[in-house]
Amino acid sequence: MGREHMILGAFFFNPQGDNRMSWRHPSAPGFEVFSFQYYRDIASLAEAACLDALFIADHVAIWDTYESNVAHYANARLEPITVLAALSAATRHLGLISTLSASYSEPYNVARMFASLDHLSGGRAAWNVVTSGMNEEAMNFGRDATVEHAHRYERAAEYLDVAKALWDSWEDEALKLDRESGQFADATKVHRIAHRGNHFNVRGPLNVPRPPQGHPVIVQAGSSNDGKNLAAAHADLHFSMCRSVEEGLAYRVDFNERLERYERAPQSLKILPGIQPVLAASAAEAQEKREILDSLIPERLGVDLVSSWCEMDLSGLPIDGPLPDLPDEGSYNGQRTNLARLKSFKAQNMTIRQVARQLSISGAAPVVAGTAVEIADFMEEWYRAGVCDGFNLMFPVMPEDLANFTYHVVPELQRRGLAQSSYSEGTLRDKLGLLRPANRLVLER
Amino acid sequence: MGREHMILGAFFFNPQGDNRMSWRHPSAPGFEVFSFQYYRDIASLAEAACLDALFIADHVAIWDTYESNVAHYANARLEPITVLAALSAATRHLGLISTLSASYSEPYNVARMFASLDHLSGGRAAWNVVTSGMNEEAMNFGRDATVEHAHRYERAAEYLDVAKALWDSWEDEALKLDRESGQFADATKVHRIAHRGNHFNVRGPLNVPRPPQGHPVIVQAGSSNDGKNLAAAHADLHFSMCRSVEEGLAYRVDFNERLERYERAPQSLKILPGIQPVLAASAAEAQEKREILDSLIPERLGVDLVSSWCEMDLSGLPIDGPLPDLPDEGSYNGQRTNLARLKSFKAQNMTIRQVARQLSISGAAPVVAGTAVEIADFMEEWYRAGVCDGFNLMFPVMPEDLANFTYHVVPELQRRGLAQSSYSEGTLRDKLGLLRPANRLVLER
Ligand SMILES: Cc1cc2nc3c(=O)[nH]c(=O)nc-3n(C[C@H](O)[C@H](O)[C@H](O)COP(=O)(O)O)c2cc1C
Ligand SMILES: Cc1cc2nc3c(=O)[nH]c(=O)nc-3n(C[C@H](O)[C@H](O)[C@H](O)COP(=O)(O)O)c2cc1C
Numbered sequence: 001m002g003r004e005h006m007i008l009g010a011f012f013f014n015p016q017g018d019n020r021m022s023w024r025h026p027s028a029p030g031f032e033v034f035s036f037q038y039y040r041d042i043a044s045l046a047e048a049a050c051l052d053a054l055f056i057a058d059h060v061a062i063w064d065t066y067e068s069n070v071a072h073y074a075n076a077r078l079e080p081i082t083v084l085a086a087l088s089a090a091t092r093h094l095g096l097i098s099t100l101s102a103s104y105s106e107p108y109n110v111a112r113m114f115a116s117l118d119h120l121s122g123g124r125a126a127w128n129v130v131t132s133g134m135n136e137e138a139m140n141f142g143r144d145a146t147v148e149h150a151h152r153y154e155r156a157a158e159y160l161d162v163a164k165a166l167w168d169s170w171e172d173e174a175l176k177l178d179r180e181s182g183q184f185a186d187a188t189k190v191h192r193i194a195h196r197g198n199h200f201n202v203r204g205p206l207n208v209p210r211p212p213q214g215h216p217v218i219v220q221a222g223s224s225n226d227g228k229n230l231a232a233a234h235a236d237l238h239f240s241m242c243r244s245v246e247e248g249l250a251y252r253v254d255f256n257e258r259l260e261r262y263e264r265a266p267q268s269l270k271i272l273p274g275i276q277p278v279l280a281a282s283a284a285e286a287q288e289k290r291e292i293l294d295s296l297i298p299e300r301l302g303v304d305l306v307s308s309w310c311e312m313d314l315s316g317l318p319i320d321g322p323l324p325d326l327p328d329e330g331s332y333n334g335q336r337t338n339l340a341r342l343k344s345f346k347a348q349n350m351t352i353r354q355v356a357r358q359l360s361i362s363g364a365a366p367v368v369a370g371t372a373v374e375i376a377d378f379m380e381e382w383y384r385a386g387v388c389d390g391f392n393l394m395f396p397v398m399p400e401d402l403a404n405f406t407y408h409v410v411p412e413l414q415r416r417g418l419a420q421s422s423y424s425e426g427t428l429r430d431k432l433g434l435l436r437p438a439n440r441l442v443l444e445r
Numbered sequence: 446m447g448r449e450h451m452i453l454g455a456f457f458f459n460p461q462g463d464n465r466m467s468w469r470h471p472s473a474p475g476f477e478v479f480s481f482q483y484y485r486d487i488a489s490l491a492e493a494a495c496l497d498a499l500f501i502a503d504h505v506a507i508w509d510t511y512e513s514n515v516a517h518y519a520n521a522r523l524e525p526i527t528v529l530a531a532l533s534a535a536t537r538h539l540g541l542i543s544t545l546s547a548s549y550s551e552p553y554n555v556a557r558m559f560a561s562l563d564h565l566s567g568g569r570a571a572w573n574v575v576t577s578g579m580n581e582e583a584m585n586f587g588r589d590a591t592v593e594h595a596h597r598y599e600r601a602a603e604y605l606d607v608a609k610a611l612w613d614s615w616e617d618e619a620l621k622l623d624r625e626s627g628q629f630a631d632a633t634k635v636h637r638i639a640h641r642g643n644h645f646n647v648r649g650p651l652n653v654p655r656p657p658q659g660h661p662v663i664v665q666a667g668s669s670n671d672g673k674n675l676a677a678a679h680a681d682l683h684f685s686m687c688r689s690v691e692e693g694l695a696y697r698v699d700f701n702e703r704l705e706r707y708e709r710a711p712q713s714l715k716i717l718p719g720i721q722p723v724l725a726a727s728a729a730e731a732q733e734k735r736e737i738l739d740s741l742i743p744e745r746l747g748v749d750l751v752s753s754w755c756e757m758d759l760s761g762l763p764i765d766g767p768l769p770d771l772p773d774e775g776s777y778n779g780q781r782t783n784l785a786r787l788k789s790f791k792a793q794n795m796t797i798r799q800v801a802r803q804l805s806i807s808g809a810a811p812v813v814a815g816t817a818v819e820i821a822d823f824m825e826e827w828y829r830a831g832v833c834d835g836f837n838l839m840f841p842v843m844p845e846d847l848a849n850f851t852y853h854v855v856p857e858l859q860r861r862g863l864a865q866s867s868y869s870e871g872t873l874r875d876k877l878g879l880l881r882p883a884n885r886l887v888l889e890r
Contacts, residue, residue, distance in 0.1 A: 085530035
């Protein structure tokens with residue numbers, strides 16, 4: 001199951017781009033981010049460049065703990081699985097990666113949605129399984145605050161066990177539709193899963209036949225210990241954050257050890273670090289682009305952003321002063337990777353204002369600014385060094401940075417034989433060099 | 446808000462048609478019912494004939510209480526909201542009615558899906574709100590048996606209160622996207638709903654701006670007392686079952702009284718009885734079509750079907766003998782309308798075999814078999830008598846009966862000025878003559 005080229009996926013959370021304030025950028029889209037047309041154009045760009053997938057991130061809340069949040073960045077957006085189902089009708093090859101939280105939904109419903117999307121798209125569905133860590137999310141589902149970190153991951157692991165069993169509940173050959181004999185299905189190949197666990201009791205079978213890919217591609221993003229273990233147990237793709245070749249190589253070694261514990265081969269998990277590619281003809285132009293983005297964040301929003309990451313209100317502190325003492329891991333309920341980033345900012349003596357700008361840029365993905373050749377050089381180095389199987393492309397401003405990337409960087413990568421110039425046939429799994437999973441319910445008999 | 450023509454919607458539960466054994470019919474589709482192409486063709490047929498909507502019914506389980514069920518009729522099918530989201534990209538005017546159960550899902554997630562579908566489709570989303578009554582469904586969601594009837598409806602009413610409040614949580618004018626000032630949204634127009642009820646605690650706001658229709662069209666189907674009260678409180682469309690003009694008129698009078706209790710005008714709820722139109726050149730041809738369908742149901746499946754409706758195992762009884770004594774309403778947990786039908790079959794002294802055939806035909810919708818002129822006559826009579834605002838078209842065999850209807854009956858209805866020959870502009874609400882709902886959160890201030 002080789003894969004000859006880099007895997008390239010285009011990512012967004014805010015439909016206007018990965019910078020939090022991208023909506024305010026001069027070339028950002030307006031109200032059309034709430035219409036289908038906008039997503040169709042993005043998908044067309046991605047498919048014309050033979051990118052592997054479109055990856056939509058998601059939360060199940062708006063960020064509104066502080067008053068400034070709604071005023072300046074109430075990250076309203078459409079729900080990913082409906083967007084990707086609509087896009088399945090307008091694309092032919094593109095992988096469709098939808099985020100869906102395992103914390104506040106039912107495995108039967110979610111397994112069904114992804115099975116349906118996989119059938120509708122001819123085997124192009126992928127599920128980014130996340131555990132929701134925001135208090136704002138918890139409060140939309142009957143809780144006062146988010147569920148404890150370890151507990152969220154324990155639930156997610158059981159959730160995936162249930163979903164996979166449901167996808168396997170119809171064997172590949174179960175559906176007969178034999179008009180002559182009146183046999184709709186071979187009843188010996190349709191299984192109740194009879195799952196009884198700590199979090200779920202689900203009888204099954206699913207009411208959708210086994211998806212074309214067996215299981216939709218499973219994606220996990222985020223690098224906490226629990227997150228990585230979930231990926232090692234269950235995922236096909238892992239989205240990482242990594243800052244150097246050395247860090248990336250060590251990360252891969254660590255993952256291979258985790259995979260071995262689950263008796264999985266290293267190639268069965270593809271690792272895709274996030275990068276933020278920004279095309280710029282010169283260092284000066286790159287700096288100028290960066291300054292435009294930096295200028296977009298209102299001061300008050302910046303302080304409130306840092307406050308929410310720190311889990312304490314910083315509005316009384318001087319904005320050009322240092323960060324306060326940070327909580328320790330045990331008492332911190334947000335994402336572990338966020339806390340680690342804050343600690344490194346504090347170690348660098350960054351001011352609250354500087355941290356705010358850093359956080360507004362987006363996640364921890366390195367900005368790779370330069371000419372098409374320079375960006376391709378960077379990507380080639382990481383890829384050839386064995387740091388990764390490809391990249392998760394997190395464009396600061398959409399669709400502009402995506403369009404620039406597909407027009408200029410992709411052809412450069414194709415010239416070097418690093419990126420595919422046409423799609424291969426088959427399902428998303430086939431295209432990515434992932435095996436179609438065996439049916440566990442059959443294996444267990 | 447007048448509507449000059451009949452409202453016509455094409456319905457299916459089984460993708461092969463409303464007869465349970467339709468999959469076995471000589472002209473039924475095969476494995477393609479699990480591909481997008483099949484649904485796109487159906488939607489194209491419907492849209493070419495200017496039908497108002499495509500309505501997909503759903504359960505969250507397969508029917509598998511008896512062994513024969515899976516073998517002969519394991520009603521596997523795709524999940525409706527993903528199918529309709531995909532169809533939104535391939536249609537322009539067609540209303541998209543998706544069933545989604547309020548019994549086993551979270552209002553925040555579901556309100557979001559429908560809001561997204563409404564945005565993606567330019568205001569064509571509709572939600573058939575059902576309460577799941579099958580034990581097979583309950584067992585996929587951590588229960589041993591279905592929730593008690595009244596309790597399901599109480600939950601559904603609260604569910605709709607929450608969903609509507611979430612759709613209203615962004616006022617129509619809340620979204621600003623003012624790049625100059627940095628104002629994303631007017632924070633005074635984005636509301637937490639702070640719902641605390643018997644079934645749900647949901648803070649809000651939703652993370653999707655108010656849908657184009659304000660609220661997606663709300664549909665309710667089924668004629669129990671609780672079901673009708675839910676419709677009177679919340680629905681825009683009601684799918685009924687009715688056997689004569691007299692019954693239909695009385696039904697309308699009863700509904701108008703219920704609406705009045707909620708201070709709603711009669712026109713604010715459109716009533717669409719189900720009919721099963723079967724085009725046939727002569728009485729003999731109609732009879733022949735009927736006999737083909739009757740011949741498709743295996744004997745064992747028939748007995749098991751009647752058993753499951755009766756909530757007792759009838760396999761020990763003679764198939765050509767009478768029905769046993771039936772449970773009374775208090776101890777019957779399935780659909781009330783099903784029990785009522787069984788009682789009327791018993792009153793007619795029908796045998797188990799006869800009842801099985803009757804039940805396999807589908808729901809209680811009258812079969813209207815005849816020439817295009819005869820079918821149009823029937824529809825015209827009901828419509829002009831004021832029985833209904835249009836029809837829910839339940840085709841025994843898909844896509845054949847749908848195609849025949851659009852090619853022959855629709856033109857006849859159009860000639861008589863009863864059916865529209867082109868779509869009017871606007872959202873589905875506009876097209877159906879339904880008002881865009883006022884924002885309750887604004888009204889309450
Ligand atoms: C590339 C990337 C994409 C992510 N997308 C989402 C997302 O869409 N929704 C979400 O709730 N979390 C998302 N996360 C957060 C992770 O799922 C995870 O919660 C986070 O990285 C912190 O790790 P931890 O929760 O394991 O501590 C993403 C993380 C990364 C690196
Ligand atoms: C036209 C029509 C369509 C229906 N569609 C569904 C459906 O898709 N899913 C479902 O669970 N029930 C469906 N029902 C069942 C009703 O929602 C309702 O449960 C049933 O009519 C019995 O009424 P009761 O539950 O109020 O007793 C439908 C009923 C009718 C008449």
